[in-house]
Amino acid sequence: MAKGNAKNVYTKGFIVGYIYGKKASEGAVFNADTYTVETNVLIATNANETKLSKCVAVQLPKGAVREGLNLKAHKQNYKQEVVLYGDIDKYFGMAGIKNLTYAKLGTKEFGTKPGTTPSTPAVTAKGTGTLADPFNAVAAKEAASKLGKGKTSTTDVYIKGKISSVKYTFSVKFGTATFNISDDGKAGNDFIIYSTLYLENKKWVEGKENVKVGDEVIICGKLTNYNGTLETASKQSYLYSLNGKTK
Structure with missing residues (x-):
């Protein structure tokens, strides 16, 4: 996995846990039973990794990526391989990934894939302009x-x-x-x-x-x-x- 600092890069790893609280050294959790946090995950090159020094902390921004990856809502994501697109930067004072815009877990994709334009649902004219049927x-x-x-x-x-x-x-x-x-x-x-x-x-x-x-x-x-x-x-x-x- 990439470490250091870089903008807009892909990173691949296995989701192995999350960080509870404000300090990674005190709040790293590596198990499948007590997930209570939806704002971050830990990834590593080994699905069974439990050493914090070999992990990368991933910030999950509010939106589709967080909704799809967070372990609080999706315990089944534990030990699953994930592809992430964002910035390599320190998070929780350790190697980290921030500003995620895209993630792929198995066949599921979340966020906007680089090189694509987010689709805007077509909105059609509705209503006749009356109180019972107002214009949109x-x-x-x-x-x-x-x-x-x-x-x-x-x-x-x-x-x-x-x-x-x-x-x-x-x-x-x-x-x-x-x-x-x-x-x-x-x-x-x-x-x-x-x-x-x-x-x-x-x-x-x-x-x-x-x-x-x-x-x-x-x-x-x-x-x-x-x-x-x-x-x-x-x-x-x-x-x-x-x-x-x-x-």
């Missing part, structure tokens, strides 16, 4: 794109999604907020909710709940094609519901 972000964008540049819709529509980013939260000074929404709250296929009013079509006041990434919202208002920027018309929309609350 893609449908709202499509509807706004059909307006001429500088034009605003004449009727209100409803749009539902999760906040993916916030440009401006609600404030007492302006009473409005600007943020993006998407189907799943992640960036990509977003629609801009521009300068929208608060619940009940009112300005936000101090003490009221503010918006944050991940909130599920329904917006009611007009759409606009602001010189090619597709969004809700400034101060002509409002937050119909915030995480199910309408007041």
Whole structure:
């Protein structure tokens, strides 16, 4: 196995344990029964290795790699051979691997294989713009794109999604907020909710709940094609519901 320092390299070894606590010398565990940690594993060239000096500590970042490799959830991974892709660097004060982006265990692969582009699930337009069947972000964008540049819709529509980013939260000074929404709250296929009013079509006041990434919202208002920027018309929309609350 590689030791020292190197960026973006493959390493192969057997999962032989994990480190409990803050010190490798005191917390190295080599058995198949007491796994309680999901943030790291130990690997070695020998599946039966129990000497810490012959092991490499592997940091498991939050995400697909951790979910697939950690011994707390997958005790069957013990003594299995694994291929890792990341940075060779010290971890727990010993030879280590950090910034994992890809791992292969048997026929299973986790993360993004080097040289490939992560796939983005296709999101289709949904909804008719009513309260019972609100537009999703893609449908709202499509509807706004059909307006001429500088034009605003004449009727209100409803749009539902999760906040993916916030440009401006609600404030007492302006009473409005600007943020993006998407189907799943992640960036990509977003629609801009521009300068929208608060619940009940009112300005936000101090003490009221503010918006944050991940909130599920329904917006009611007009759409606009602001010189090619597709969004809700400034101060002509409002937050119909915030995480199910309408007041």
